[in-house]
Amino acid sequence: MGSNGNGHNCTHCGCENPVWNALKHTIDLKALANQVASQLPEPGSESLIFTDGIIYPLKNGNMDEQVEALGIHGGDVVASGTLADVQARMRAKGIAYTMYPLKGKTLLPGLIEPHIHIVQSSVMQGWLDLGAIDEKTQQLREIYDWNYLKTTIGDNLPPDDSTWILGHMVDPALMPFTLNPGGQNQLTTFKCDINFNPTDANIGNLDSIVSKNPLLMMSASMHTVYLNTAACKAVYDHNNKLSQALRTQYRTLQEFIVKTGGTLQEQTGVMTAIQSIPLAQAMDLVNIFKYIKNFFDQASKRGVTLVYDALMDSPSKAILDIYGLTHPRNLRIGYAAAYNGKDFSDLPPYRPVTKEAARHFYQAGVKLISDGSNQGLTGYQAQPYCCETTPPLGNFNFCDANNKTPDTLPDAYKTTLEKAVATGWPLMIHANGDRAIQFTLDAYANALGKQSGLEKRHRIEHCSLLTKETLDQLQNLGISPSFLIGHVGYWGYVFEKAIFEDKATDMLDLCRDALDRGMRISLHSDCSVTPLGPLRSMEQAVTRKMEGIRGKDGKFVKDARLQPVLNESQCLTRQEALKAITYDAAWQCHADQWTGSLQDGHFADFVILAQNPLDEKVPATKIREIQVCETWKGGRKVHFLPDN
Template sequence: MGSHGKGHGCTHCGCENPVWNALKHTVDLKAFAGKAAGLLPEPGSESLVFTGGTIYPLIDGDMTQRVEALGIHGGDVVASGSLAEVQARMKARGIRYQTRPLGGKTLLPGLIEPHAHIVQSCVMEGWADLGPIEEKTQKLKDPYDWAWLKETIQAKLATADFADRSRWFLGRMVDPALMPFTESGQPGVLNTLTAFYCKADFAKDTDTTDTTGNLDSIVSDRPLLMISASMHTVYLNTAACDVVYHHQNKASQALRDTYKTYENFLSVTKGNLQEEAGITPALLSIPLVQALDVVNIFKYMKDYFQTASSRGITLLYDAMVDPTSKMILEAYGLTHPRNLRIGYAASCNGVDFSHIPPYKPVTKEAARHFYQGSVKLVSDGSNQGLTGYQAAPYCCETDRPVGNFNFCDPGPDNTTPQALPDAYQTTLNSAVATGWPLMIHANGDRAIEFTLQAYKTALKGKSGLDKRHRIEHCSLLTPRTLDQLQSVGISPSFLIGHVGYWGYAFENAIFEDKATRMLDLCQDALDRGLRISLHSDCTVTPLGPLRSMEQAVTRKMEGKRENGKFITDAARQPVLNEGQCLTRQQALKAITYDAAWQCHADQWAGSLKDGHFADFVILDQDPLDEKVPASKIREITVRETWKGGHKVFAQ
């Protein structure tokens, strides 16, 4: 449960949010159902012919085709081609239209986010953002270190919001893996990441010594709780530990059963609580008035969707939807304008599949607003959280040397089974038997190996391509596991921010040369004919397909520091495994055409084929134009976003 001040991990990552699991009981389902009384009509679509710019229809995945014009009507694409051809098609159908000049701008199919978490992200939106990534620019905050964290928290505590000293300080997205680390420089000696702890001097009631990581030196007179960016560790100061340990709820009672005295609890955990057993009592100890901020979830969701539209996203695929969040998403769609389409994977704990409905292929009509495309399982943890399940130990200090696997057969902790656990194979057999396509979270190389073995047995000789089964993150690969992906027919979706944001920490502190050889082997996957996508796992990294495209093309390690500051000059940022850089066309295909295929949406999205939804984005610059520096792709302005022939965002 505790990390002894050295581990920074979580059991999962954004794929299973413990805050949502703990607080969703506060949602009044009847109240939400009442709000969903009236169905909002779909916004009216326009009849237009776009011309006078660069138009890439991406029909059948052709990344080289450019057309002169695009015609839309009734929310769908009517035709693309020369202006004369499009005008003739519109006239033949008796469509009265207006011509819309693009003014030299670039029109593309709507961008697709194939793996994010909507409700689970929004539930914490009212907490202080302590993350390392600036939301607006999608670049690393500078500085991002202990001094910044302390200054940021104390500045917020000085505001009127915290005049009431019973109010907890709640922070989200704090990330020790992107704070300065110490390289041992000696073979066999582990590197050290920044560690957070409380009450370093147990001879005193509190210790406010200003040393790196001591949370009591930030605030000691009220509870402080921060949750890690990788989502399965909370960090508490002594005041929070005191409340959590002595709180009268069943989860805190379980803590008292484990740690017989408060002093033992502090000395073992140092305020680091992990996984559901540790996080739940902490969250249930938060004052109800703060926990119930979940009632603002519709406001936070509106902001979330507006951000998505501003980034050119027209289809967002939620990678883990439980029954409560499904109801909230449905209620939102009935009471708010729907400015993007949402697909989702139904969450499953790997044991109980009773809530999974019978399989139905996705239809265009069903997918107009909200559709289920798959079922989600989570096999291991987070690599930057030091809980991705590895074949060899991490190169930095952690109390879980090889991470976590969620389906191990009974046995000693912190060991790496050489054989596939029977429990995991049984789970995969049951999951495949539902008939649904699967999305399986597997980060570490051993977790990926086990997942591919289990897929192969469960599929009984059939190709995974038949259902478009996926592995999520699929971070650490070898030539052998890439060959297995190809032979079993499993598609990878890469959290490419691992390279851009954490690549330097992976290469120099967490994995060392293993990161150079194995992290996000995008080009090797394409060389084997695999169809890949790029995702954000939002809120682990921000929504931003163009940023994902840039990071896949450049593989620049933005996390390298010089004189204590991140190097912001792209020309001086090192590249992680240059041979894995994608071309611009390959990366764009991964956030449009192939992402639609992975999300079971290619029959109506991902390209501007005749009859597809008129979902597209208009950009100020052409991301395929080499005149635009590759390191500036994320900075291209999204001028307009259209869904179903209706403008949902304008800059």
């Protein structure tokens, strides 16, 4: 257990959902397949010419070109340019078209989420949302503290005492914290003890919320579960191998409660708790397709036409395959297969992605996870965190025997990347902490030899804490970064004040420095860590406003004029940020030959917005609020507002 009670030596984050890992092997895929009635045909597309608005095709990444008209047919773009030219080219192809007036709205290529988790995000939709971020507005809730948790859980108590109360997205890093100049800062922590009455404002007693029902709260970074006493008893008494091992470690229930405080971490600890929950409560398989549909519908409402799943395992792929047989395909899905922890022998030979494969569901890479979450205090650092946590440097996943805190590249990581690169598959590697990033670059350098990473578009995910030296190494190796820009917007303030201090100001999400070195970058949500929403990512990259600052009343400050900027020198222009959620994101996802721009022959994937996000008259702090009026995939409207 971490010294602040959060158990911060676990390696989970949005890239590895422990709930899914604990339960995925219990799914009867044959039973799910038997529910499939028939395969739905792909809906047809329309033949249209769009005009009377603002159209940016982004052809060849040109962010300045604005055209008068766009023609589509058969699910693809036919032409863009002047209205007369587009009409002539449509007629030359014998296409009977209909005019589609935009009425002053803005048409852009479909937006792209280059790092999300579909099934893993959907599996907990039936749980209580105890997070700090309002999914609907993509804003921090006005109040997020211990009392918010008490009220939210208290308002949703089940009618009987045996039903588990399950919550997710709990985020101690976005609750009030205490600064200790010259010492270790203190984040909010949780305990379980019926007789415990904490005097420290940063400690909450879970038994004071509910004492009869078992309560389990999953942290937002998914590295820790928090249990009340009733849940501790259920976990301790459960009849499975993990609970049996728990009873070997803790001789009595009381010893278990006293020594853990109800906080379990690491893969074993989290899975021990999850597997103690009745399956019907832990994972609502009856509604799993409904939850996946909600996920896809939300993406369409946010203007997304392509998502890239950053950790696809076999059960997740099977569920999505079955989903695709019974539901309209409103999104294109690319993915990276999860590293199996062995020798990559289960991978098929690498083949470049074709347009036909990319119509719906394609694999374009392999995913490895080197460390954990910075806001979860498990990202692996070169210097200790500035707040209380154990271990003080975080956690690295590829350690040599008997060395859990390496300060030089572990042989285990070096060997793993040699094997990974040798497969020929493009890699996306999760690395958050500055030492994890350095290890990853050193391992890439060794594995690539004289080969450039650009050839396979190798990536580093999150790539949070950088230096000029690691940026130069990224450039020289041809490795592209994808930034979880919500780190700046949502957690920038706590990073700067309590978790990293000056390190956050100097090193967090150096987007501008990456572009200045000629790198192609993308911006991602890592949903469900932050909500789906490329326009919100664009806004946070342009403004770098720290939304987590609180006023004297303890509420998050909503007036953007009063929100400080984190390292203004790293702010992107609107054009640069838009390119990072369209053209360059498509390139990173191996899809730029058919989407990410509206080139002739590309998929007719685009979004129609009520306002132009490139127009300076639209406040930069309001970009996430721009209405997505319509979303089109393959020449078919998959989302529209009723009044459009």
